[in-house]
Amino acid sequence: MPQPVTYRGMTLVVPDNDSEWKEYFEHARQHRLALRACAACGLLRYPPTHACPWCMALEWTWREVSGRGTIYSYEIVVHAIQPGFKDAAPYPVVLVELDEQRGAPTPDEALRIVANLVRPDFTPEDEKSVAIGKRVRVVFQDLADHLALPQFTLTDEPAAGRVWRLPG
């Protein structure tokens, strides 16, 4: 079993029998954001679960996605709960809607991922720069030789639709 990784006081564990996450993080370690694609209907899904939520098929393949997307919602953690995040606060958590498969298979569905919005050095992005509608791309934060976390960072692309942030 791979060694547990300590990150911000947390013990992250991806055991060999973790048939949901092991391969996801193997791709992430190689700095690729890959999602499961249903072998029957072709739809991508996240998290990497074992059956297709739309057709129940059990067969799937991994498919790399662009890692580009838009901030769909966010929050700014000011009072950190986890001890290892105390020195990071205030830090943004973003819900990123990926460019692939937006509004499919129904208008309310999309591939959305939770991560931090970070600067190139993986420190938290300034909260004044965080807004719904801003464009982002995935970056990979190496925590150990065998584990990297997909994070997101702002891009120079024009915003997608209305840009909004909490007043103040």
Added chain:
Amino acid sequence: MKTLRDRYGIVGVGETEYSRGSNRTTRAMAVEAVRKAILDAGLTAADVDGMMSYQNGDSTPANWVAPDLGIRLNFYMDVVGGGSSTEALIGLAMGAIEAGMCSTVAIFRSMNGYSEFRIGGTGVRAAQPVRGLDLAQVPFGMRSAGQNFALTFMRHMYEYGTTSEQVAHVKVAHSKHASQNPKALLKERVTVEDVVGSRWIVKPLHLLDCCLETDNATCLIVTSAERARDCRPRPVYVMGVAGRVNKPRTDFHWAHGPITRVAGHYARDIVFGQAGIGPEDVDVTGSYDAFTFTTMLQLEEYGFCPKGEGGAYVSSGTIELGGKRPNNTAGGHLCEGYTHGMSMVIENVRQLRGTVDDYCPGAADGVHTYDYGPGRCRQVRDAEIAMNLGWAMPPTGSALILRR
């Protein structure tokens, strides 16, 4: 639509003190709450033959609590669950009785939610290894309930223009109600300025948008309508129940939007369909206030106002005592204390009996002044129908409609 409308009732309610340091076990607290509810119903230990509880590894199971009171059980079940379990267990208790498994069920929740297993996610829980689905959010500093829900609240502000000031009115209303509740942890009334001026926890949540971690136990007793009519208190009947109802993709609910939609979207037709009424017929609501926002989101989702207009609804005075449809008249989780939803059903039972335990000298006999000034009355005049909107998470909830 299958319905057991008016065929079951809640006949007994009871709770311990709400504190931030019970200094005793969840077993001791559960025993006290169950005993109080049995006595409230005018029953004896021999009359109770079913028991249910919910917990998250932080409490004492029913088969340890019942013997302490000399209760021999024909049925018990302890389930894993938090918020929104109350209403669902009432429905399951009705089902157990309907199936002939038992005749009268005590439902309890007992937790040292402040002094032992902190509901906010700090302490022992924060030290557990992160694995499985938790890898999708916990490594990013998203673990507590507030952190889990804030994305939903922020998106609601974006989509509908909801403001911090609007939802602060939920805390203002509930603090007003708590000032008339001798049991409440926080009895001091607060203003909108107090709420939006309190320190940030996780934007858009301020400290006073968040509920109070509390030590307590609570109990409700469910039985058939026939037996309910023989109990001491005025019967309170179940008109409809739904729970725990889910949105699609509950494991990672952000996958299926709109993320501002909550479980009530799917629960409302079930519960109103059974009851044969609509939101306009409800006199009192108990909309789960883990946060100010959760009350607002559920009230709009169940149709007490159009979707997206929850901010205007909760800031209109409607949800305050003296308003058209008061919410959480005991002060709720924001002010009375955090009970995982039980206290809001208990309060609605008392409202329908007309015997809310406020500061009116004749309260126990149903004599109230209806003076909603601080330290006075919190009985809603002629309350006939009450509704509970239970919340676990944005994608999971329950509902209950009671009548007198």
